[in-house]
Amino acid sequence: MSETPEPSRYEPAEAEPRVFERWDAAGVLTTAAADPDQPDAETFSIAIPPPNVTGALHMGHALNGSIQDALIRLNRMRGKRVRWTIGTDHAGIATQTKVEQALVEEGTSREQVGREAFLERTQSWRQQYGGTIIGQFRRLGCSGDYAHERFTMDEGYVQAVLKTFVALYEQGLIYRDTYLVNWDPGSQSAISDLEVEDREETDTLFEIAYPLKDPVEGLTEVVVATVRPETMLGDVAVAVNPQDERFAKLIGSTVVLPFVGRELPIIGDDYVKTDFGTGCLKITPAHDPNDFEIGNRHDFEPINVIGEDGRITGGFAPQFEGLSTAEARTAIVEALRANGALRGEEPYVHTVPFSQRSGERIEPLISLQWFMKMDQLAQPAIDVVRDGRVRIHPASQQKRYLDWLGEIRPWVLSRQLWWGHQIPVWYRNDEVYCGTEAPEGEGWERDPDVLDTWFSSALWPFATLGWPEQTQDLQDFYPTAVLSTARDILFLWVARMVMMGLRFADDVPFKDVYCHSVIQAPDGRRMSKSLGTGIDPLALIDGGPRPEVFAKKNKNGKLQDPGEFPAYGADAVRFGLLAMSSTQDVRFSEEKIAQGKQLVTKLSNAVRFAAGRLEGLGLEQTVAGVTAETLPTRLEDRWIVSRTEQIARETAARIDEFDFAKAALGLYDFVYGELCDWYLELVKGRDAQTDPDLGRVLAWALRRTLQIAHPVIPFVTEDAWARIPGTDGLLATSRLPEPDDRLIDPAAETGLARVIDLITAVRSWRSGANVPPGPILPSRLVADGYDDEARALATPLARITLTDDAGDAVTVPVPGGQIEILAGEHVDPEAERARREKRRGEIEQQIAGTEKRLANEKFVSRAPADVIAAERAKVEALREELAAL
RNA sequence: GGGCGCGUAGCUCAGUUGGUUAGAGCAUCCGGUUUACACCCGGAAGGUCGUCCGUUCGAGUCGGACCGCGCCCACCA
Numbered sequence: 001m002s003e004t005p006e007p008s009r010y011e012p013a014e015a016e017p018r019v020f021e022r023w024d025a026a027g028v029l030t031t032a033a034a035d036p037d038q039p040d041a042e043t044f045s046i047a048i049p050p051p052n053v054t055g056a057l058h059m060g061h062a063l064n065g066s067i068q069d070a071l072i073r074l075n076r077m078r079g080k081r082v083r084w085t086i087g088t089d090h091a092g093i094a095t096q097t098k099v100e101q102a103l104v105e106e107g108t109s110r111e112q113v114g115r116e117a118f119l120e121r122t123q124s125w126r127q128q129y130g131g132t133i134i135g136q137f138r139r140l141g142c143s144g145d146y147a148h149e150r151f152t153m154d155e156g157y158v159q160a161v162l163k164t165f166v167a168l169y170e171q172g173l174i175y176r177d178t179y180l181v182n183w184d185p186g187s188q189s190a191i192s193d194l195e196v197e198d199r200e201e202t203d204t205l206f207e208i209a210y211p212l213k214d215p216v217e218g219l220t221e222v223v224v225a226t227v228r229p230e231t232m233l234g235d236v237a238v239a240v241n242p243q244d245e246r247f248a249k250l251i252g253s254t255v256v257l258p259f260v261g262r263e264l265p266i267i268g269d270d271y272v273k274t275d276f277g278t279g280c281l282k283i284t285p286a287h288d289p290n291d292f293e294i295g296n297r298h299d300f301e302p303i304n305v306i307g308e309d310g311r312i313t314g315g316f317a318p319q320f321e322g323l324s325t326a327e328a329r330t331a332i333v334e335a336l337r338a339n340g341a342l343r344g345e346e347p348y349v350h351t352v353p354f355s356q357r358s359g360e361r362i363e364p365l366i367s368l369q370w371f372m373k374m375d376q377l378a379q380p381a382i383d384v385v386r387d388g389r390v391r392i393h394p395a396s397q398q399k400r401y402l403d404w405l406g407e408i409r410p411w412v413l414s415r416q417l418w419w420g421h422q423i424p425v426w427y428r429n430d431e432v433y434c435g436t437e438a439p440e441g442e443g444w445e446r447d448p449d450v451l452d453t454w455f456s457s458a459l460w461p462f463a464t465l466g467w468p469e470q471t472q473d474l475q476d477f478y479p480t481a482v483l484s485t486a487r488d489i490l491f492l493w494v495a496r497m498v499m500m501g502l503r504f505a506d507d508v509p510f511k512d513v514y515c516h517s518v519i520q521a522p523d524g525r526r527m528s529k530s531l532g533t534g535i536d537p538l539a540l541i542d543g544g545p546r547p548e549v550f551a552k553k554n555k556n557g558k559l560q561d562p563g564e565f566p567a568y569g570a571d572a573v574r575f576g577l578l579a580m581s582s583t584q585d586v587r588f589s590e591e592k593i594a595q596g597k598q599l600v601t602k603l604s605n606a607v608r609f610a611a612g613r614l615e616g617l618g619l620e621q622t623v624a625g626v627t628a629e630t631l632p633t634r635l636e637d638r639w640i641v642s643r644t645e646q647i648a649r650e651t652a653a654r655i656d657e658f659d660f661a662k663a664a665l666g667l668y669d670f671v672y673g674e675l676c677d678w679y680l681e682l683v684k685g686r687d688a689q690t691d692p693d694l695g696r697v698l699a700w701a702l703r704r705t706l707q708i709a710h711p712v713i714p715f716v717t718e719d720a721w722a723r724i725p726g727t728d729g730l731l732a733t734s735r736l737p738e739p740d741d742r743l744i745d746p747a748a749e750t751g752l753a754r755v756i757d758l759i760t761a762v763r764s765w766r767s768g769a770n771v772p773p774g775p776i777l778p779s780r781l782v783a784d785g786y787d788d789e790a791r792a793l794a795t796p797l798a799r800i801t802l803t804d805d806a807g808d809a810v811t812v813p814v815p816g817g818q819i820e821i822l823a824g825e826h827v828d829p830e831a832e833r834a835r836r837e838k839r840r841g842e843i844e845q846q847i848a849g850t851e852k853r854l855a856n857e858k859f860v861s862r863a864p865a866d867v868i869a870a871e872r873a874k875v876e877a878l879r880e881e882l883a884a885l
Numbered sequence: 886g887g888g889c890g891c892g893u894a895g896c897u898c899a900g901u902u903g904g905u906u907a908g909a910g911c912a913u914c915c916g917g918u919u920u921a922c923a924c925c926c927g928g929a930a931g932g933u934c935g936u937c938c939g940u941u942c943g944a945g946u947c948g949g950a951c952c953g954c955g956c957c958c959a960c961c962a
Contacts, residue, residue, distance in 0.1 A: 009924080198959085205962080225962055276961055290960045350961085396889060400957070403888080407958095488957090522897090524955075566924095579910090580897075584890060585956075589897045591911045594924085598910095601924050609921030665899080665909075680921075760928095766916090767928040773917055846906075853905075859942040867904055867943090 010604035012569025013542060016715040020138060023718075028076075028732045030147040031083045034476070044075035045083040045477035047461045047510075048144065049485050049493070050152060052091035053126045054098050057136045059519045059527055059588065060486055062537035063581060066574040067484045067516055067660060069142045070711040074655050075481075076143070077707060077736045083477045085464045086137060087150035088130045092420040092453040093187050093195075093357045099125050099419070115418050122419050126151075139541060141570045141714045143732065148473075150464040152456045153421065160463035161421045161456050162436040164504055169425075169434040173373045174413065176425075176432075180285075180292040180302075181412050183365045185310040186358020189416035190369050192452060193409065194492045196362055198351040203227040207278055207344035208336055210238060210255040213263060222247070222255055222266070223343050225277030227350070228287070229336070230328040233260055233316045234305035237283040239294060242268035244279055258341055259317040259332070269294050286366045302366050308416075310363055325363065370414040370423060370449070377499040378405045384508050390498060392513045393658055394583040397487050404491045413452050420450030458496035461509035480510045487515035514658045517581045519588050521549050527588070535565075540593060543567035550590060565590075571713035572596035578660040578712060579668075599668050600716045603709065606676050607720040610698050613688045614725045621688070621695035622726030625703075628742035632693040635755075635789050638748035640679040643670070644701045645743040648708040652736070655711060667709050675705060678756060682793055699724055707736055754785055755794045758814045762798040762821075765812045768835065771826045778803045778824070782884075783817025811836075811884055818884045840882065847878050 023029055035041055046068050051061055068084060076082045099122045100110050110118050130151065137144060150157065168174040181190040206229050209221045222238055235257055240247035251268040264283075271294055272281045285295030286302035295302060307313040312320045312328045319335075320328050336342040353362035382405050384390045385398060392398040414423060426433045426444040433439040438446065459467070461483075465474040479501070485494060494513055501509030520526060521533035528534055533549050543565055551562035568576075575596025580586050614622050626632065626641050647670040654663035679701065688694040702724060706717040710731055721731035758781075766773055779800040781791065791802055800821070809820035810832045823829050850871055853859055860868060 009922085227962070271961085273961055278962090281962055288960080288962080290962075293960075348962095351959090400889080403958080490957095518956090520955095582898085587897065589911085591897065595910060598924060602922070605922035605925090607921085612921070662899085669909080676922085677926085681926095763927060764929085770916085773927065842906095849905080853942080856942060862942050863904075870904085 013567050015719045016570050019715045019718045031145045032081050042080045043476050044080040045480045046482055047085040047480050050087045050089040051133050052094050053088045053129045054094045063577040065140050065142045066577050073711040079735050084144040086144035090153045096417050096419040157463050160459050162424050163468045176370050178368050181367045183363045184355035184358055186360035190412050192412050195356050196353045197356050199354050201352040202349050204345050205348035209341045209343050213254040216253050222280045223278045224280045224282040229332045230325050231284040231287040234284045234286045234303040235282045236300040237264050238266050239269045239272050239281045239283050241272040241274050244274045267298055287364050369412050372411040372413050374408040378408045380502045381498040390508050397515045414449040417450050423447040423449050457493055458500040462505040479507045482512045483510040484514045518585045522587055540565050540568050540573045541570050568593050568597050571600045571715045575664050579664040581660050610702050611723050614695050617695045619726050622699050624696040625700040632697050636682045637693050637697045638745045639752040640701050641743050642745040642748050643674050644704045649739050651708045664712050754815050755790050758794045759798040761812050761814045776801050778822045780820040783814055785816040813881045843878050843882050850875050
């Protein structure tokens with residue numbers, strides 16, 4: 001019998017999944033088919049930075065998802081065909097490490113299960129986490145194209161990788177070479193420069209004597225300084241600076257390497273600092289990047305003494321053979337000490353390379369690897385940014401990009417891993433074959449290594465659209481519009497996409513790169529699981545434990561028990577993340593999320609209010625809307641039309657310019673500060689049943705507001721959209737009207753601003769004079785610029801009634817004059833004397849200050865005329881107010 | 886060592902091309918309301934804009950130095 005009552009409060013936990021279902025059922029989450037009638041319709045596409053399939057999403061993904069979805073939704077409502085490619089990255093080392101850990105916990109290992117079984121295991125891991133990640137994007141409300149989900153190792157993608165590798169090989173840009181690489185003993189693989197991070201370490205700087213073969217001018221030895229004595233077995237020379245008076249004379253002489261007996265020439269090289277260490281540098285090309293360079297300059301063959309297992313090798317000193325580098329260091333130092341060759345040791349703080357992946361100390365060593373030559377690829381990537389075909393925001397990141405590309409070095413492509421794209425090269429004795437398929441014939445063996453993950457990521461914008469096939473998708477959606485990303489992968493990923501896009505897809509991969517904030521924990525540290533500073537976005541959306549660093553403070557500034565996050569809902573989380581974002585790093589602020597929740601509730605309530613007013617009205621009222629031809633006549637109606645039109649433009653422009661914080665906060669200000677606090681309050685006295693404009697203006701203003709808020713808070717707006725009587729269809733696919741200048745009404749804006757000022761002045765006076773807000777006070781309005789309509793609008797909210805009655809009164813200044821509130825039960829002019837005197841003092845001070853400025857000849861002669869005029873007008877106004885007091 | 890950025894109310898942040906009374910949200914304080922909303926409404930208080938020097942009629946805004954903090958890049962053993 002009874003209808004289900006509308007829930008008294010909007011509940012995101014209930015509404016959001018329901019709304020998402022509607023989008024899904026209506027096909028919003030799949031790229032719309034091309035309209036045959038509009039074959040040239042504009043398109044707008046984004047390729048999501050594919051998250052690693054190593055775990056769940058974090059705050060950065062949630063922020064980036066909110067950003068991209070805002071852009072996608074805005075452009076969808078503009079009538080463009082949008083494509084937001086969703087997908088995940090296989091993330092070579094990262095994923096392999098996780099799976100290996102899991103195997104170890106099960107008491108087995110990668111080696112024990114073998115390559116094939118390991119890959120199967122990793123595939124199922126990927127299925128599981130990939131699914132989780134996609135589910136999280138859906139929960140956040142991301143309107144991506146889930147039907148075309150991609151993975152960097154799916155079938156089509158493999159073809160793209162093979163094709164690009166083979167092409168680059170044939171063009172001579174990919175080559176195999178023996179070179180010094182960053183060896184990560186943890187993952188047992190070479191890694192690129194970008195995967196290395198420097199950490200400060202305290203080591204010991206040892207000084208070691210190398211005897212001269214033949215004494216020179218009484219010298220019998222040189223003393224070298226090193227923090228890595230274990231590498232000395234691979235020394236090929238000792239270098240001194242040719243300008244160094246102490247040692248220049250030794251250049252050309254020979255020293256004998258302890259333990260090994262190798263004769264090492266003393267060479268001169270400018271690289272050696274005369275004021276550091278001992279001034280003598282041992283040269284170990286196989287295990288130090290500097291020494292490698294110096295060795296090359298002087299034509300020395302590197303001598304490998306540390307193997308890929310991190311143990312001493314080479315057989316130069318049997319007593320150390322097979323020791324780990326750490327053991328070897330101890331043993332060598334002890335042996336040197338014993339035979340008196342250790343001349344000094346002191347603590348030494350310096351930066352040391354570590355693997356970002358395994359956390360182990362990098363072992364530089366000579367290794368046979370695949371490399372990619374970068375300079376030819378880099379130049380076009382530099383050019384397109386220089387000439388603006390790719391715009392990087394903010395501009396400071398553009399400088400980083402250009403600087404890095406300007407000094408680019410070869411890229412180590414091969415990884416000694418199993419999880420990834422296996423290198424498409426086969427060997428048979430001295431023969432090498434590179435191709436997309438195995439060569440004909442017997443005896444070929446495929447290179448066991450895989451490619452750096454970022455090689456496949458670099459193809460993402462076009463490989464996800466079907467390349468190397470010339471698909472319709474590729475034609476329609478490449479280049480993509482925007483790449484939104486954290487700036488820490490600007491080199492690792494962004495620059496490489498530009499290079500590969502230009503090389504293989506004949507165009508830039510995206511027109512704009514937006515580098516968003518990194519969200520830090522409230523204490524300024526990185527958000528990270530291991531530090532306990534991370535938050536699962538779902539814990540904010542659906543409620544969950546609040547980590548300790550996010551505990552709120554009580555009045556005394558002490559931390560409270562962290563407790564749980566309330567279920568803020570996806571809209572609130574999106575709003576909050578966008579509101580706190582900027583072009584630089586920001587601290588996470590739960591208050592901003594809470595602010596989003598308030599906006600969501602407020603909007604929902606406003607729509608309930610409007611729906612109540614619109615109940616029972618015909619379509620000519622509820623859907624007629626407002627156009628330039630049908631502008632309403634009343635002041636507050638013209639005002640809200642003008643303001644709504646304005647905020648709609650501003651918000652869209654801010655999203656277009658990637659100023660998401662201003663877009664979000666601007667919406668909040670509008671909804672609270674204009675729509676609800678003023679417009680809805682101003683129209684409460686009107687009856688939509690008899691008032692010809694109210695219904696259509698109210699419905700129009702709310703629909704426009706919901707539309708423009710939709711990119712930021714899609715769920716509540718979609719839900720509310722359906723609750724406005726007369727609504728048809730989904731908000732998500734509704735069409736944004738073109739901006740129309742004729743809806744902007746400056747006269748209405750200033751006229752209503754006066755009304756607001758008047759009401760605010762009276763309220764403020766009341767509060768200060770301890771007059772209760774309720775009673776209606778008879779008052780005289782002695783001011784210019786208030787017509788009958790303005791007066792009628794102001795009086796109910798100011799809770800005054802206008803009269804011409806004479807009598808004692810309290811004077812309150814308002815724009816254009818004053819309002820005189822008659823003495824009465826609540827109003828005692830005598831009690832106002834002190835307030836009046838205080839105000840008089842303030843005004844006099846201001847007049848004095850301004851007049852002093854105007855008396856300053858330099859000011860009057862040099863300041864622009866309008867500034868001076870404004871000053872004069874100010875004095876005038878202040879004098880008027882003073883006279884009225 | 887080089888580069889970039891930050892320091893504004895108790896907290897998190899806005900502050901256009903310099904224009905004279907520096908804003909918002911949250912928190913605080915005061916006062917209300919129960920047919921849109923207590924996840925509410927109205928009002929108030931709160932800042933020597935990190936420090937110093939300079940440019941200017943005028944500096945939160947421009948320049949310099951310094952202090953504090955963060956990030957990125959870098960091959961001093």
